[in-house]
Amino acid sequence: MPPFTALQRRVVVAAILASFVTFLDGTVVTVALPAISRELGGGIVTQQWVVDAYLITLSALILLAGSVSDAYGRVTVMRIGLIAFGAASVAVAAAPDPLILIIARAAQGAAGALLVPSSLAMITATMRGELQSRAIGVWTAFTTGAQLVGPLMGGLFVDLISWRFVFLINVLPITANLILLGRLRLPDRHRSVRVDWASGIICAIGLGALVFALIEQERLGWGAPAIWMPGAAGIALLVVFLLRQRGSDAALMPLALFRVRNFGWGNLATLFVYAALSLNGFVIGVYLQQGPGLSATAAGLASLPITVLMIMLSSRAGAWAGRFGPRPFMTFGPLLMALGALLLLTVDAEFDYWWQVLPAMLVLGLGLSLTVAPLTAAILGAIDEERSGIASAVNNAVSRVAGLLVVALLSTIVGGALDLDGFHSAAFATAALFAIGGAVSWIGIRRNPSEHPAEEPAEA
Structure with missing residues (x-):
């Protein structure tokens, strides 16, 4: 496989930095939730709203942002999103009460919606085939790593300084990316697209x-x-x-896209897999502090093995999926994660991280590494470059809506309290969601037409 050109490398770095801040801020908050509720009040309801206010605007407006990105240019939209995200982050850090905090989190989500579709669209517009799969694998390793390292970084800030500084972590990557975009010299194509x-x-x-x-x-x-x-x-x-x-002839979510087999089935798999990931991340970050009484830093460190495995294996999994097809990875990976979630049932009142949590984290990390890059490549590789921005937006909206709904249902899933019994109930629910995601992938995913040039596009 040929190496990335200098321009392609810069595009990948810019895409990673833009998405990094949205993924980081979506998860860095998890370990800060107990500290936020202690200082500002509100209990589990405030904790749910701090997470979901961000996801509501991110999920809903990411569809609009896909069309805006195609209409006004990906680089321009990315610049606006970065500046707005930085300003909203400062507002979150300065919030004096839960209401202002929740409103500022919603503003963060709205700004973040501008970043993810434009970043992935830059990748799909500049490379195709196995090279695109490898680029998406690198992007996945770092952006998913941001989601997973977020709790660790958040824990350090909560324990050593204040939960408020958790939301200022992204200032550095925002600044770096604004500088990089100024030097990228990437054609910023505008299209005659009506935005609904x-x-x-x-x-x-x-x-x-x-x-x-x-x-x-x-x-x-x-x-x-x-x-x-x-x-x-x-x-x-x-x-x-x-x-x-x-x-609509200017649809934010063109339903015709779902007739493309890998796009339709891949987004259904995304719904279940990302619901499971969101549920698991929330429960781990909060329960380990409120149950066994770990510090915020220790709770963040709990998921570090997943981060290490993601960084080590995701780009390889993306390249393997480009060579062998995404179906086996998208099937076996979620089933492996289901096993990892079930291993969390070993957690009991006599808490021991090394025997009760670490094995689950290792299995979850391996399964996630095999799943995410092939999943993203299968979905976006099925759609032509002209519609890459909106396809990326739809897929990201599906993943965010999955997390949004499962966090909203948290009290129902855990029985009203995130105690040991509630933690076990969440582990069962997480395993079930992962398993369904694997089954959906086995049933519906095939190799993309671009990987078999002689074949006609497979449609459902």
Whole structure:
């Protein structure tokens, strides 16, 4: 396989730095949640909202951002997103109460929505085939590593300084990427694309209303008008959103994309795998502090083996998937992660990290390393370059919505309290979600047409 050109290397670095801050901030908060609730109050509900406020705007607006990226240029959109994300991060760090914190987190998510689709679209626009798979593997290793190293970095800041500094970690990569983008000299193509702003707003309000009902129902009950009315309105708005996509010539989520086999089945697998990852990350980061009483730093260190394995193996898994096809990796990887989640059932009142948690982290890390790069390559490699921005946005929106909904359902999954029994319930749910993701991949994923030039595109 030929090496990356100098331009391609710079594109990969720029894509990694842009996505790094959004993935980092999505997970770095996890170990800070107990400290945030101690200082600002609100208990588990505040903890859920601090996570989901970010995911609501990121999930909903990432679809809009895909079209904006295609219409106004990927480099331009990335610059705007980086500056806005940095400003929102400062606002989060300075928040005096839960409401301001949650609003600032929502602003962070909105800015982050501009970054991920434009970064992946830059990769898919400058390279194809095995080279693209390898580039996505490198991108995956570092961006997923950001998700996994986030709890460690957050723990150090919480223990040594303050939870507020957790949200200022991304200032350095934002600054570095703005400098790199100024030197990249990448053609920033603009297209005559109509952006459907109304659909973006409908999707955001619909997701927000539904998540409000899912989180607050534990406190008020499903029978309360303050719960069932927003829940019903949210579902109705999401149905309206899908109907608009079906008949729109400027769809934020073109439903025709899902007729491409690997894109449709790959996004279904994404839904289950990323729901499991979000549930596992939240529960590990919070329970290890509130249950066994570990420090925030120790809780962050718990997932470090996953990070190490991701950095070591993800780029190789991406290259292997380009050579042998993504199906075996997308099947075996999630099944391996399901086994890792079940190993967490060994955690008991007599806590021992080395025998009860570390084996699970190693198995989870190996499974995740085999899964994520092939999954991303299978989905984006199935779509032509002209629609790469919107395809990337749809896939990232699916992964964020998965995390959004599973965190909103956290109280239901753990039985109202994240104690030992709740932790075990979450481990069962995580294993089930991973296993379903593996089964979906086995049923639906095939090699992309670009890997078999003589074959016609496989459509469902």
